[in-house]
Amino acid sequence: MERTIISNIKNTISNGDYFIDGSLLTSEKVEIEIEVNSICDILLDNLKDIKELNIVINKDSNVRLSFIAEDEMKSSNINITVKNNATLNGYFADFAEKTLDLHCKVNLVEEGATCTYKVASLTAGDDRKTVDISIDHVSPKTYGKFDCYGICKDNGKILVDGTSHVFKGAIKSKAQQNSKIMVFDESSDATVKPVLKIDENDLQASHGAVVGKINDEHLFYLTSRGLSVETAKELITWGYLKPILEGFKEEDVKNHISSLIERRM
């Protein structure tokens, strides 16, 4: 993996691929500023000791922020500011164990700022997770989309808090949310709060959230071909979570995430 490693507290970066390995950082707080008109691919891993990560994406830049959670993560805050006509494409592969408390706030502060944020999450066993993603539309013609696909099983508990806030004056903005959590058994618990806060009239906004058990017809179809219920559930889980791999560039990273999914299934 040929990425420039970010290890300073304050960083200004431009075009290129970067890696933030939390285990190499000496501070609990990291700041990254992306220069105007840059194309960056940032991979984050091992962020369990990071309390605060602040990212500013300047005008006309395009940033992919791919984030893997695989260990325990206690109270991490990620704040991202997106400026004029800049784009953030965020991917969060959550296969953390036990505790995850992630708060991510995206501020679309200038006209034309865009953010898409995709989350895939597997919650199982003793996991207690909070995934809190909020997207603030502060300026006109901003676009924010949040998609979350999750599996919750074997006594796991997860809260997905998605908030899209369109401020007064953010005309012609578009805010979308879509969350689907599949709960495999009665002992597991998933809560989704798809919140829209709207202070403007001239905009488009939509939100959808589904929390439900596995589709009986799907299970019947798969088992009618000889698959055991367990194998059928694994295939469905895999199908739910695998699309997050598109957000990660290197094959070895994709393979690593695949192995995390398999391990936790």
Add this chain to the structure above:
Amino acid sequence: MSTLKINNLHATVDGKEILKGVNLEVSEGETVALLGPNGHGKSTLLSVIMGHPRYVVTEGTIYFDDKNILELSVDERSKLGLFLGMQAPSEIPGVINSDFLKAAVNARREKPISTYNFYKILDQATKELKMPFDLATRSLNEGFSGGEKKRNEILQMELLKPKLAMLDEIDSGLDVDAMQVVAEVINKEKAEGHGFLVISHYARLFDMIHPTRAVVMINGRIALDGGPEIFKRIDQTGYEFIKTEYGINIEKEDLEMNKVSIGTCAVKESIK
């Protein structure tokens, strides 16, 4: 002997009895046409045999291969050699068709098939069915046309080689050429000694696969059991002769009407 024996089978869905004492035997290697008006229990019968959890068997027995399959789970019934080609196959987002097919093939093998051998048999089967190979790499049935879904059902049958394949309106959604392709696969499986229980409303498919017997389900029971002349007659004259010649009253399909409320906009005075 891979014979299917159904005795006095009663089954309900949501508390309503659909099967009201079905008696049917399908011998090993036999091809049986299952006919009947809409809503009289044909699809329910096949679903119950396969073990769909929505249906509750209240009375009767089903034996296959001398095993009481009502005691078996759905996957165990499949591994015993039963297959249901569905009328409306599920679309399962994210589950890749080839992953699913490989898992299904491996479910009945002690040692998993190698990737090379799997793709070899998959390639051969898709060519036989004149299916584009890329269907195997897409999400299971998602975005498939009606015909593609039905071919995908037959593809699964071809890979799993069931002793008894139950096909529920497998010809609906197929054009004439596709029906010919599907019929060729069925005939190939027949030649290998595999049995079929086939629902269709049209004689065209039966003309291609030549059932040895035809049974007619009326009011949740098998009302007629005879030779292939039955489906030819039904195709030409409908089901009326069963009433006139056999004295069996054909109950109308129970279609519940939507509740209608008439408000002030629909009173007589407003109609000019």
